[in-house]
Amino acid sequence: MSMSKKSRLLPVMAIGATFSLLLAGCAGGGDEASSDEIKIGVLAPDTGNLSFAMGEAKKAVDQVSKELGLEFGGKTITIVYQGTDGTTSSAQSAVRKLVENDEVDIVLGPGSGDEGLTVVEYALTQPDVTFVNGAASPVDQTLKGADNFFRFMGDSVxxxxxxxxxxxxxxxxxxxxxxxxxxxxxxxxxxxxxxxxxxxxxxxxxxxxxxxxxxxxxxxxxxxxxxxxxxxxxxxxxxxxxxxxxxxxxxxxxxxxxxxxxxxxxxxxxxxxxxxxxxxxxxxxPVPGAGYTNTLWDKFNSEVEGVNIFTLLYYNAAYALFSGIKAVDGDLGDGQADLRDALKATDFTGPGGHIVLDSNNQAIVDNFITEVVQxxxxxxxxxxxxxxxxxxxxxxxxxxxxxxx
Amino acid sequence: MTSEQLFQIFLNGITLASVYFLVASGLTLIFGLMRVITMAHGTSYLLGGYFGFSVASATGNWYLAALVAAAIVGILGLIIHQVLIHKFQNDDLRVALITLGVAFIGTDLMAATYGGDAYQVPAPSNWLGTVVLPFAGSYSLQRLIIILISIIIGVALWLLISKTRYGAIVRAGVDDSQMTAATGVNTRVIFASIFLLGSALAGFAGVANGTLFTLLPGQDGTFLLYSLVVVIVGGMGSIPGAALGALLVGLVSQFGLYFAPTYATVFTFALMVIVLAVRPQGIMGKVRL
Amino acid sequence: MKSVITWFRNNRVLVSWLIPVIVLVVAIAFPYFIMKPKFWVPNIGIKTIWLGISAMSLTFLNRYLGLLSLAQVAVSAMSAYGIASAMVTFGLDWYIAIPIGLAVGTLLAAIIAIISIRTVAIYFLMITLAISQVIYSWVSQEVFVNGRRGLAPVRRPEFLLEMNNFYFFALAIAVFAYLACRYVASTPFGLSLEGIKDSPDRMRALGYSVSKYRFWAITFAGFIASLAGIIMVFDRAQADPDIVSLNSTLDVLIVAVLGGVTSIGGVFLGGLVFTLLDNFASDFTDRSMTLTGVIFVLILLFAPKGLTGVWEQLKGVFKKPSSSGAAKDLKTIAKEAVDTSSAKTKGKNQ
CATH class of the missing domain: 3.40.50.2300 (Response regulator)
Incomplete structure (x- = not known):
């Protein structure tokens, strides 16, 4: 390659700039969690075929914060969003980043089925963090014996x-x-x-x-x-x-x-x-069709635009989680035991019907049969x-x- | 399997083959002349489809949409060639990698613009409906039209390359580009025109496929892979080879889908592995590696 | 000053080990000077190592054989699957599972070598891509390896449970892989490979069996890639089709290109930049894939020897035309040290 000196300088500078940008990005990441905040990491796909899911997860969490607030017993909830591309490897590095770099107390996610088991396997290695499933539906997620993992929705069966x-x-x-x-x-x-x-x-x-x-x-x-x-x-x-x-x-x-x-x-x-x-x-x-009689469902649809399966499932999960934090008044307890007891006792009726948990922290739910109309x-x-x-x-x-x- | 089913599956295989041929013919033209593979070819395909969708749904004119999509994608291909590839034309691996980088960027930007939804290019209304064929029973008219279009394009390309002066120059360039340049032909213009033509064909293939089926993110990668398989099986640089390769790949994947749907993809790639292992230059490729 | 230069000149072999040793020292210190080791050690450190080793098997083939293989990830993945099946399906111990994984990966590489031995250049690239796609489609459907669900959990052996132990285990494998590549390259076998790469016809005329050399080189690179599979499977705690998907294949290719596709050691720099981008690019841009793509293209356009080659380019910028002979020698020495000197620029381009 015959490049003049000047044209050689250019790429070097460009690469140098990229590096410093990267380092700046790394240094900026992850502030220390203070004791009067509860940090929730939301995990949802933001690239790939399910890229719209992240937007729905944000809408759902915003709606729950509007309804229940972000302060419980003097503790403030902060939320970190982390995107994935729907594959197991991206779920794994994303959930690790949330727990180990951002030091979240609770993970809300993941959103795609493939990611489900990866996150549960990871949850088994992180007993001090509570995991609330977002929208992933594989059956065996709640059959792996992870007591720090909760699912407020039905599985795919x-x-x-x-x-x-x-x-x-x-x-x-x-x-x-x-x-x-x-x-x-x-x-x-x-x-x-x-x-x-x-x-x-x-x-x-x-x-x-x-x-x-x-x-x-x-x-x-x-x-x-x-x-x-x-x-x-x-x-x-x-x-x-x-x-x-x-x-x-x-x-x-x-x-x-x-x-x-x-x-x-x-x-x-x-x-x-x-x-x-x-x-x-x-x-x-899990998503009702038109004609479903539930005032909460009507209210949810009037307040949140363009509800789909991800909005509803993330909403239910976030609602159950925030209610649990509210029930313990912001004090998660030793090893988050109090929060987990509160989550186990979940019994609420939301826009998608009635939800209680079974002994595996798996929801018992209402299910809907719908027909397509023009x-x-x-x-x-x-x-x-x-x-x-x-x-x-x-x-x-x-x-x-x-x-x- | 009834004989009617057999013919139906056969026709489905040919339909798929004609789309694969449209994508692969551009790739094979470019490779034949310049010995480089553009890994952004799938991106050209999907981009063409999306442009076709936008134009067809705005104007209601399919033909205009196909023309505009092919033209824009062709010009983009030309720009990529002039800016990124031209200087490194003798380094095939580097060109493959550079165009792969272009594909990363293209995939991401298309996903940002068109999202994850499926799009279908609206077909002209007189293409809808079915025709009754001997042996096969009724078959979708628009599929037959796409098959016909791709046969016409294939024959035209073959005539262009084998019967015209332009084709003679291209063929001379394939055999020895330095000698051709020495005879006073501006090979840079020839190279650029082939890149334009090849990319335009991919863009048009996107419109054709987007009319029969739907356009989805991720198809850029799939169609790049399939068109690579087609040109490798058929023999790189040969238009009849691309036609034969497309036919084989289309039929193998459709019959695979009938007999063992789970392994349909495996069969297609296995076909390529077998051909390469037995005849590395492809079925109709020249012996020169 | 002069004596230092003379020392450098007289100890070239030693000097060529200088940078690898410095890198190793930094790598050993790494878990102790970072702020959040729980995150950085696995997500950046260990991932860099296995991506790097997998990419190293690719750059080895490219440098000594002139072949760009896209099947190296498939080989790593098959080694990972071998270990995962042994441990999850058959309940075997790790010390039996690891040799099984290495054997499965290396055997696959040998099969790939047999299939692809007659192809070169762009054909080799495509046949290896096709092979990796066949493997991807196969594992996605195969009941024996549990299809799309994959095999989980693959638990780390007792002595690797501590994250730092696992990191040093991975690092030891990386050092072994690096030494193995350099050793093989320095044997008569390695020298013949370079001869074959430069002029296969002449070597054939001299009586070398080119196919045989290619076969053993691809198999050896497969063994290196299988080493990456060991770390990968214990890091991810599962083996699923995602590890052999097109995306994973391209990830390793990006790592190799970032580090320099002809550099054996540069892959770790490439891996580091890649994992940093992977983890942090999304913090400041929504279009992190576009960013990766742009960096990828820029490197190929302006720094074809990758980030490790940038050092040389820098010196090209600052070197005064009237520099002394001694300085020129230093340059040659440093060139060897960054491990790229003997690799001829791939293209005969301009």
């Missing part, structure tokens, strides 16, 4: 609570085909649905577990066996939108049943032609068709299955 019976009894479907992404969330989610559906007397006609990010579903659609009454679609948000647009093009004759994340706003809000396939699709999950303005929304109460956690974590589990 519980999100299907009531749906299998509804499909068999109310809709009268006898034979259902499974199409789902090939990873742990759909295993549990579909497992929850089919175990209930099969127990009610239904039959599974086959399964296509496709890789995440599959573009063309036409082949899968053409391989659905004759005699199938409906198709269970265990695809997430944007993949679901892709599938629905192709179902429209192919004029798929089957009614669709959605996994819990198949008809979330990122699918329904997609700028794609999906209405013909999506309308009539029903699903189960609103007057052409946009897609959901209406409530049924609800299940006191849905409890089972102990099965499902694997890939090709017939009734």
């Amino acid at each position: 519980m999100w299907m609570g009531g749906l299998g019976k509804y499909a068999y009894e109310t809709k009268g479907y006898k034979n259902i085909y499974l199409l789902a992404e090939d990873y742990s969330f759909p295993y549990d989610n579909a497992g929850g649905f089919f175990s209930e559906f099969c127990a009610a007397g239904g039959n599974m006609t086959g399964a296509s577990w496709v890789p995440v990010g599959t573009t063309d579903y036409a082949t899968v659609l053409s391989s659905i066996p004759a005699g199938t009454d409906a198709v269970y679609v265990g695809l997430g948000g944007s993949d679901a939108a892709n599938f629905l647009s192709q179902a429209v093009q192919a004029k798929t004759p089957y009614p669709l049943i959605g996994g819990s994340i198949a008809i979330d706003p990122s699918a329904l809000g997609a700028s794609a032609d999906i209405a013909d396939a999506a309308v009539g699709m029903f699903s189960g999950g 609103n007057a303005d052409g946009s897609l929304g959901t209406v409530q068709v049924a609800e299940a109460h006191n849905v409890k956690q089972g102990t099965i974590s499902y694997q890939r299955f090709d017939s009734c589990p």
